[in-house]
Amino acid sequence: MRIGAIKAYLLKEFKELIRSRLIILIYLVPTMILLLFGYGIRLEVKHTRLVVVDEDRSTLSMKLLQNFTHSKYFQILYTTTSYQDALHKIKQAKADVILIIPADFEKNLFHTHKASLAIFIDGAFPLRAMTMQGYVEGALINAMEDFAQKYNIAMHHIAIVQRNLFNQAMRDENAIVPGLIGLVLLVAPALLAALLIVKEKEYGTIFNFYSSPLTKSEFLIAKLLPVFLLHSLNIFILFLWSTYLFVVPFRGSFWLYWLSSEIYILISLSIGLLVSIITNRQIVAVVLTLIITIIPGFLYSGILMPISSMQGESYIEAHLFPIMYYNQIAYDTFLIGQGLASQKNLLYLGILILYSIILLTLGSLLMKKGMR
Template sequence: MNRLRLRGLVRKEFLQILRDPSAIAIAFVLPVFLLLLFGYGVSLDAHHVPLAVVVDQPTAQTSDFIGSLQQSGYFEPRYSPSFKVARDALMERRVSGIIWLRSDFSREMLAGKTAPVAAWLDGVDANNANIVQGYLLGAWQNWLQLQADEAGYALSIPVRVQSRIWFNPALRSRDFLVPGLIAVIMTLIGALLTALVVAREWERGTMEALMASPVTMGEILLGKLVPYFLLGMGGMLLSVAMAVWLFAVPLVGSFWLLLACSALFLLVALGMGLLISTLAKNQFVAAQVAVIVTFLPAFILSGFIFDIHSMPAVVQFLTHVVAARYYVAILQTLFLAGDVWPVVLGNSVALVLMATIFFAIARRKSRKRLD
């Protein structure tokens, strides 16, 4: 390893980054773009869900019930003259569900029987329907309790669930999406950018000139690694800053630990990028491969949005080779739970292992020859 040669390569790479807007765009503009898009565009928290309410015989009890739905903040009840009208509204997507209080609602209730509250939900968006159903259940139980309190009788519910939500008590989906997104962004910067810039050297014939000079293959690889490592860390800091200050995601764990783990993951991503670049020597193919084998898995198989436990066994097994999986776990923990060492250490070991393997293969595969 020759300091002079390495310095020359690193300086060249930085000059290229500075003068080529596309590298800057991928490292800094893309993170901002994605964070804004996800931060504002993606939310699993339903609020003001429009509900059509059909009341056959309005009474004090029915308006009391509807009022409690409104007060929960999750619903926006709209009175509908008949069930048929309500159903049409649902079909046209003007409402997400229907509440039907039949004519015997008050009578049954006052007679001490169990009055039925019929609810229909649009099940097309199953996840949303599930969440809305949960809200509805909660609102209903609150109302029951209120009724009991007002009437002064004890509500006879055999078992009552008392839930305590750790780490994200308000269950804000943004708080878990934004940290996870950092993993996706870092994958893009690390793997895609590295694969592209190496492929560019092949395409333009500069790799041939480099190889014919006394520089060693290790120096060429390291000369790529150092600049894009720094660039990636820059993109990471930008993302964290946006997460904390713009989206108000709490950073409970230590910043330095976050920095260290991010550095480790970035190494893995860079290793993947270098490995891709040894196989794909033009930018078009490199971009395709990078998106398919790094970006997509980081998006879907990392636990960033979709829960890994719920996947089929085969797919779960596959997620073990997705580096972003380990990093997403670390990120969500450090941001929301704090420095939980078992999580951080266990996943870091996996990352170290993957980094070692990727670099070993990349080093073996890249020979200082053209064939």
């Protein structure tokens, strides 16, 4: 190992990165992904626009409606008596939900203990509709429980007690941001590693390596170390954005988060290395890296869908990609904080280490000093 030669290469890489202004992208892109997705993906629905058709106009119906007015999730546009009018609003996309309280609602409830009301929801976006349905039901059940207690009426329905674990506040940021870190740290180092090597192939400067006594491992260190160092800083930057800007709680060990992220970066840059072996053009390398990192990074990260609810092929695929293992640890360190006390985290950290060793070895074996 000749330190002088490696140092020369490292110095050259940093100079090039700074002068070509690529360095800006290295730090801008991860932050941008975090900000864009972090603010852009909203699974919860706030300010559901509600139109109430109150034909009952009783104390009970008033009480019921109060539950909606005092919630940040609802915004009662207005109360009307015309069903047609309310429906028209939905059709014009000016309202999301219609709540109809029929005449004699209160009377029926007191006399027969049986009453019904109707909720109509704009189902154009099913996921959104389901969320809104949940809100409305929750609000109604709440109101009815209060009411039943107050008047000592036995309620014959099953109250569904819902409580979201680890994200009691039901904040989207908590659910999404740690997963995004897993996505960013998979995509960005892979992209940079592939570019740094393929760029030399495309320009022809790779001949300097081919025709010099520099060994393959020296070249790899010279190429991959800058990627590793530069993106190590992103681990902290992303952490700060998450905890300060998105106010995601951090309950676990920072050391575990740091360690697993560094290992994860190694995996990512090995993917970039593998891409650089089979491509000769920068643009091809970029597209290929993006495809093989972003898609699994997003689909199998558990952001959109919990892995446990996946079936068949997708379940297997999720276990093939490294992101699932990293995300488990990331979510744990942010939201739960069990750390290595949990068997699963320990196992997954082991899998990540194994993953990085295999990919890195594979990359350095397949890489050739010479053309073809």
